[in-house]
Amino acid sequence: MKKKVKWSNYLYIIPGLFMVLAFVYVPIITNVVYSFFRLSSYSSSMKFVALDNYRRLFTSDTFPVMIRNNIYYCVISLIVQVGFGTVIALVLESKLVGRMNAFYRSVYFIPSLISLTAVGLMFNFIYNPTAGMLNGFLKAIGQPGLQQIWLGDRKLAIFCIIAMSQWQYTGYIAMLMIVAFQNVSMDYIEAAIIDGAGPIRRAISIYIPLAKEQLLVCSIITVIGAFKLFTEVYTTTSGGPGDASQVLGLFLYQNAFLHDDMGMAAATGVLIFVITVTLSIIQLRITRSGQD
Amino acid sequence: MENNHGKNKRIFMTILVHLFLIILVLIIVLPMCWLFLNSLKTNQEMFRDSIALPAVPRFENWINAWNKGLYNYFLSSLITSAMSIAGILLLSSLLAYGLTRLNLPGSGIFFIIVLGGMALSEQVALVPLFKMIQALGLYNTRLAVVLPYIAFRIPFTMFLLRSYFLGIPKELEEAAILDGATTLQIFYRIVLPISRPVLASAAIVNLNFVWNEFLFANIFLEDRKLMTIPLGLMTFQGDLKSDYVTMLAGILIASMPMVIMYLCMQKQFVRGLTSGAVKG
Numbered sequence: 001m002k003k004k005v006k007w008s009n010y011l012y013i014i015p016g017l018f019m020v021l022a023f024v025y026v027p028i029i030t031n032v033v034y035s036f037f038r039l040s041s042y043s044s045s046m047k048f049v050a051l052d053n054y055r056r057l058f059t060s061d062t063f064p065v066m067i068r069n070n071i072y073y074c075v076i077s078l079i080v081q082v083g084f085g086t087v088i089a090l091v092l093e094s095k096l097v098g099r100m101n102a103f104y105r106s107v108y109f110i111p112s113l114i115s116l117t118a119v120g121l122m123f124n125f126i127y128n129p130t131a132g133m134l135n136g137f138l139k140a141i142g143q144p145g146l147q148q149i150w151l152g153d154r155k156l157a158i159f160c161i162i163a164m165s166q167w168q169y170t171g172y173i174a175m176l177m178i179v180a181f182q183n184v185s186m187d188y189i190e191a192a193i194i195d196g197a198g199p200i201r202r203a204i205s206i207y208i209p210l211a212k213e214q215l216l217v218c219s220i221i222t223v224i225g226a227f228k229l230f231t232e233v234y235t236t237t238s239g240g241p242g243d244a245s246q247v248l249g250l251f252l253y254q255n256a257f258l259h260d261d262m263g264m265a266a267a268t269g270v271l272i273f274v275i276t277v278t279l280s281i282i283q284l285r286i287t288r289s290g291q292d
Numbered sequence: 293m294e295n296n297h298g299k300n301k302r303i304f305m306t307i308l309v310h311l312f313l314i315i316l317v318l319i320i321v322l323p324m325c326w327l328f329l330n331s332l333k334t335n336q337e338m339f340r341d342s343i344a345l346p347a348v349p350r351f352e353n354w355i356n357a358w359n360k361g362l363y364n365y366f367l368s369s370l371i372t373s374a375m376s377i378a379g380i381l382l383l384s385s386l387l388a389y390g391l392t393r394l395n396l397p398g399s400g401i402f403f404i405i406v407l408g409g410m411a412l413s414e415q416v417a418l419v420p421l422f423k424m425i426q427a428l429g430l431y432n433t434r435l436a437v438v439l440p441y442i443a444f445r446i447p448f449t450m451f452l453l454r455s456y457f458l459g460i461p462k463e464l465e466e467a468a469i470l471d472g473a474t475t476l477q478i479f480y481r482i483v484l485p486i487s488r489p490v491l492a493s494a495a496i497v498n499l500n501f502v503w504n505e506f507l508f509a510n511i512f513l514e515d516r517k518l519m520t521i522p523l524g525l526m527t528f529q530g531d532l533k534s535d536y537v538t539m540l541a542g543i544l545i546a547s548m549p550m551v552i553m554y555l556c557m558q559k560q561f562v563r564g565l566t567s568g569a570v571k572g
Contacts, residue, residue, distance in 0.1 A: 005397060009475060012390030013402055016383040016446050023443030024409045027417035027424065034419055041422065088316065096302075096309045104313050106558070107320055113550040115504035117522035118543045121529060125330075125540060126323055133326040136343040167320065172565075179562065228413050231506045235526065249415050256419050257511060266419050273416040280411030 028273065034266035041260055053267035062243045062251065069158045069247050073165070074226035080166040082218050085173035090203045092174070093181045105178060108171025116168075120235025123164045127151045127236075157237050157245040165232055169225075173218050180214035181207050213286055220283040227275045248272055331541040338536055350537075357542035361531070364517065365524030365546075369503060372434060372441075372520050376502045377495055379442040384449035385491070389479050391450075392457045393465065403454075409447035414440075414507055425512055436512035437520070441502050449494050452564065456490040457483060493564035496557060500550055521546045 035053055037046040057063060088108065092101050111119065126133040127150035135147045150160050184207060192202050208215070230249030233239060239246040239254070248268055256265035330338050332349040387406065391399045421440060430436045460483060468478050484491070506522040513519055519527060525546055532539050554561050 005395075006475075009390065009394045009396055012386045012394065012475075012479075013396070013399075016387035016450065017402060017406060019383060019439070019443040020406050020409045020446050023421065023424075023440050024412055024417060024447075025405075027420035028412050030420035030423075031416055088313075091309055091313065094309070096306045097313070100310070100313075104317065106555070107317050110551055110554065111320060113500065113554050114547040115506065115522045115525075115550075117504075117506050117525050118547045121525060121539070122323065122327055122543050125536065126326065131339045131342050131536060133323065133342060136341065140343055167323070171320065175562065175565070224413070228415060230415065231522075234506075234510075252415055252418065253507075253511075256422070262419050269416045269419060272413065276413050276416075277411050284407070284411065 031266050031269045031273070034263060035270045036263075037266075038261075038263045041256065041262055049263065053263040056264060057267045057271070062246050065243055066246045066248050066251055069245060070227055070229060072158060073162050073229055073247070074223055076162050077165065077169070077222045077226055078219060081170045081173045081222055082215070085170045085218070086177050086208075086215065088170070088174040089177035089181055090207060092178060093207070094199050094203075096199070105171075105175060109175050110171070111168040112172035114168070116231035117235050119164065119168050120232055123160070124151070124236055127160055151237050152241060154241050154244040157241065161232050161236055161245060164236070169222075173222070176214060176218055177211065180211035184210045216286050217283055220279050220286075224276045224279050224283075227272055327540055327544055331537060331544050333537055335535065335537055353537050353541040354545060357528075357538050357545060360538065360542075361516070361524065361528060362521075362542050362545060365519055365521045365528075368518055368524075369520040372437060372518075373499055373502045375434065375438045376441040376445075377498055379438065380445045380449050380498050381491060381495060383442065384446050384494070385453055385484065385487070386479075387446065388450050388453035388457050389483055392454055393478075393483070394475060406447050406450055409444070410451065414444060418507070418511065421508075422511060431512060432514045432518065434518055437505070437508050440508050440512075441505065445498050445501060449498060452494050452497075453487065453490060456487055460486055489560070490563075492557075493560045496553065496560050497564035499553070500561075503550060 034046075036048060036050060038049045038053070039046045091097065092104055097104070125131070129135055129147070129149045129152065132150070134150065138144060138146045148156060151157050188206050188210070189202060192206055197205065228249055229247045230253065233245055233247050233250045234253070237245045239250050248271065252265045252268040252272070255261040255268065326343065329346060330342055331353055332351065333346040333353075334350065337344070337346060390396060391403050396402075417440075425431050425436045430439070464482055464486075465478050468482055473481065503520075504522055505520070509520050509523045510526070513523060516524075516527065525542060528542050529539055532542075
């Protein structure tokens with residue numbers, strides 16, 4: 001028996017679908033169009049410039065600096081957040097930790113609940129050369145020679161920002177991995193224990209392979225996060241000193257709203273779009289393949 | 293002998309593991325403790341030695357921070373979050389219901405379209421969205437952030453709710469249909485009450501997003517009365533210039549709500565976050 005379609009039932013999906021189309025899809029498609037024009041935020045006049053925005057983007061002096069900074073952020077985050085975060089998750093799930101497990105897990109997770117702005121401002125103070133925690137600590141342990149100007153140093157600035165992000169998000173990734181490890185069937189683990197496999201052996205041959213899907217998802221969200229990087233840099237160095245800690249996301253913002261060069265911002269947006277969407281498609285493939 | 297040796301090794305390993313985990317706890321907690329301590333000092337004390345204890349804890353710094361505008365940003369964040377979350381949950385649950393329970397032709401395509409929104413990042417939409425908000429006359433109104441928040445969070449929320457709705461047994465609905473219930477009645481009398489746990493998870497995870505969001509708020513809002521906490525903190529920094537300790541107190545207060553929320557509702561938090569992993 002085939003039910004007749006009630007057209008009024010489409011009213012359930014229309015409002016949500018409309019919002020997503022109007023405020024997510026339309027702007028993103030418009031952004032691609034804008035990237036071929038020169039336009040300002042104050043007037044509605046647009047001048048077609050073909051690929052000129054892209055030429056200016058790829059040949060600007062800042063371009064290699066930002067790409068390098070985004071890649072540094074990406075690689076270090078993969079090693080620390082995903083790699084080390086997984087190690088933390090394995091340690092917490094091993095039989096050695098016992099009751100303290102929940103305490104450690106929560107402490108590591110808490111920084112990810114604080115807004116990026118608050119964390120950025122807090123680390124501004126921690127890195128402050130005169131009144132900051134880091135230099136104060138170095139002085140207290142008798143190593144004033146190691147004191148730095150941190151965020152004010154051209155070479156160190158981006159790494160200070162990267163370190164801050166590791167502080168904030170390693171526990172978050174660890175939490176995601178813990179949940180994946182908890183879904184590993186006890187049967188496998190008991191069988192391994194009977195076979196005499198130690199904790200490290202169990203980690204490598206059971207936990208990691210069975211949670212590899214989640215591990216990939218974690219890697220991909222970390223990589224996407226690295227190319228969307230904005231607030232962390234905006235609240236600490238604003239890309240400085242000079243352009244030393246510039247990244248794609250902040251470059252987009254500054255072109256659009258400080259230099260009134262919205263075409264250039266749109267072209268930067270298209271670049272971020274290509275990078276993040278490619279990675280998201282891979283992520284969706286992985287999550288969906290695991291469901292059936 | 294053999295057994296004893298194994299036991300010793302195990303104790304040694306346990307100590308080593310805890311040592312490792314405690315060092316990590318210190319790395320996480322020390323910056324927060326430092327923030328807390330200095331938020332109780334005078335500016336002179338902080339500059340003299342920022343890692344010393346305060347002579348007298350000055351809780352008035354906190355009161356100062358609260359009264360100097362933080363109160364206003366809190367209120368604004370509450371209103372913005374309430375509006376956004378109501379919109380997100382309403383539209384996403386209707387959408388998820390329509391896509392899972394009503395056998396509508398084209399559901400599969402609509403599902404893919406909405407889900408695809410999850411892959412699209414806010415920054416890429418920023419420039420056109422700014423022009424749209426201006427054209428609609430919404431710039432510097434609460435809706436300027438609420439509408440994009442709703443739109444950008446529907447994909448994730450729909451995905452979360454959909455998998456839960458799929459698990460609701462059809463028999464419940466069929467019984468209701470025999471009793472003459474309409475699809476709308478089934479939705480709010482059966483589906484929504486059963487889904488309360490997943491709705492709670494969705495609400496909390498979205499609250500965490502909206503409460504901490506900075507990019508859109510920074511660009512679409514100008515009026516101090518409308519500013520949410522993350523944006524307020526940035527403005528606060530500009531206002532206070534060299535009054536560091538009050539600023540630190542402000543950062544501390546601004547960070548509390550989500551942390552407290554997590555400590556009270558860990559289960560919902562973790563379930564929501566892990567069912568659709570997205571960052572920042």
